[in-house]
Amino acid sequence: MKSPAIILIRPQIGENIGAAARVMLNFGMRDLRIVAPRDGWPNEKALDMAVGAAGLVEKAKIYNSLEDAVSDIRFLLAATARKRDMEKPVISSKQAGFLLREKLFKCGIIFGPERTGLSNDDMIMADNIVTIPVNVNYTSMNLAQSIAILCYEWFSCDASATKTKKEKPAPKKDMSALFKHLEQELDKSAFFRVPEKRRKTWENIRTTFQRTNMTAQEVRTLRGVIRSLTQKKSVK
Amino acid sequence: MKSPAIILIRPQIGENIGAAARVMLNFGMRDLRIVAPRDGWPNEKALDMAVGAAGLVEKAKIYNSLEDAVSDIRFLLAATARKRDMEKPVISSKQAGFLLREKLFKCGIIFGPERTGLSNDDMIMADNIVTIPVNVNYTSMNLAQSIAILCYEWFSCDASATKTKKEKPAPKKDMSALFKHLEQELDKSAFFRVPEKRRKTWENIRTTFQRTNMTAQEVRTLRGVIRSLTQKKSVK
Numbered sequence A, B: 001m002k003s004p005a006i007i008l009i010r011p012q013i014g015e016n017i018g019a020a021a022r023v024m025l026n027f028g029m030r031d032l033r034i035v036a037p038r039d040g041w042p043n044e045k046a047l048d049m050a051v052g053a054a055g056l057v058e059k060a061k062i063y064n065s066l067e068d069a070v071s072d073i074r075f076l077l078a079a080t081a082r083k084r085d086m087e088k089p090v091i092s093s094k095q096a097g098f099l100l101r102e103k104l105f106k107c108g109i110i111f112g113p114e115r116t117g118l119s120n121d122d123m124i125m126a127d128n129i130v131t132i133p134v135n136v137n138y139t140s141m142n143l144a145q146s147i148a149i150l151c152y153e154w155f156s157c158d159a160s161a162t163k164t165k166k167e168k169p170a171p172k173k174d175m176s177a178l179f180k181h182l183e184q185e186l187d188k189s190a191f192f193r194v195p196e197k198r199r200k201t202w203e204n205i206r207t208t209f210q211r212t213n214m215t216a217q218e219v220r221t222l223r224g225v226i227r228s229l230t231q232k233k234s235v236k
Helices: A014-026 A044-058 A093-102 A143-156 A172-188 A195-211 A216-235 B014-026 B044-058 B093-102 B143-156 B172-188 B195-211 B216-235
Strands: A005-009 A032-035 A061-063 A075-079 A090-092 A107-111 A128-131 B005-009 B032-035 B061-063 B075-079 B090-092 B107-111 B128-131
Touching (some): A093 A107, A107 A143, A143 B093, B005 B014, B014 B032, B014 B044, B075 B093, B093 B107, B093 B143
Parallel strands (some): B005 B032, B075 B128
């Protein structure tokens, strides 16, 4: 059982990064990844706040883009409190603990910036949305506290890993390449006719593909399909 | 179902008090009590850190002694990571969620100062010890994070309150009065002969009584017994 990666996207407050590292280590997690931290890197406040987990902060991997940060991840959760109009399955923190425990491949959870949370662009990459049940009258949770709850659920969950022979889902880098490929071809073919609708349309398409939970082989096949379709067109 | 009181004993860092208030409100808890905060009261850092839960910090009740802080509480948990030599039942955070949910009377959880955690003197008052399962290699949790986990377990637990007609346990103020009464009488009777052993002996006695989970009526009866025994002696 691999411990999931905790991926902080554009975190704003160094103390929260440190507090996240500390609670990750409390619950046996060590894979901290950070995309574009607001105050640069390294961050003294993160190190101070981490106390005994400062080593985890020092070893955090820093990325410029979410795409790079999740390239090796095969099952990705997006932590958010807000309801979204995105067609993704929403699971509870308790369910997330079980799901992450039973996977035999690399998983991760993304968390958005303190002020705004995850953007739709961030969430599109994820397989599921995970929501912590909270008081409807005060849903605004501190970033490190949300991380604490999800790490705790993963650690304290007693699901025994189900050793199935099922195919692994494709790593996210394959999905990214697939989407880039498809988008280029859609652009070439002038698919997006109304610029104002482009964003939403493309989001919907990606969401649909994401839900299929494709294996690496299926991604290769699909890219072959796209190549084939587009070559045929250029031959005409 | 009443929400349990969160009782911070000699907390040292204002930010932790504020973070505790915020996560309490996230999980629908409003009864914050503080015993002898190190930096006095009110505390600006606590208010800042609480964000939308600043009202909860403003309404926090401040006490000079733990005894006063828990006087109305009938079931008290002591949150600690360290193993103790005290003969008290130890339950997990998950069990605590269920237990607190099923009680129909006022409950509370005490948390010790950041640096040292709860003292034995603090813990003696509690009915059970609650421990959050953590990585044995790094057990030192941030105070507000421990509070987050226990509030979360209480809030997300789906135990339906068992509406039994069982007698309520006595409020802690009755237990305090009983122990004071008993201690005075033991002193008068020169019970504690070896001063170095006094502390541990008295601790053991209290622990034994604590485990009986007496009702208010039983406490009254027992105090009658003590009075009776001691009056008899003075008449001789």
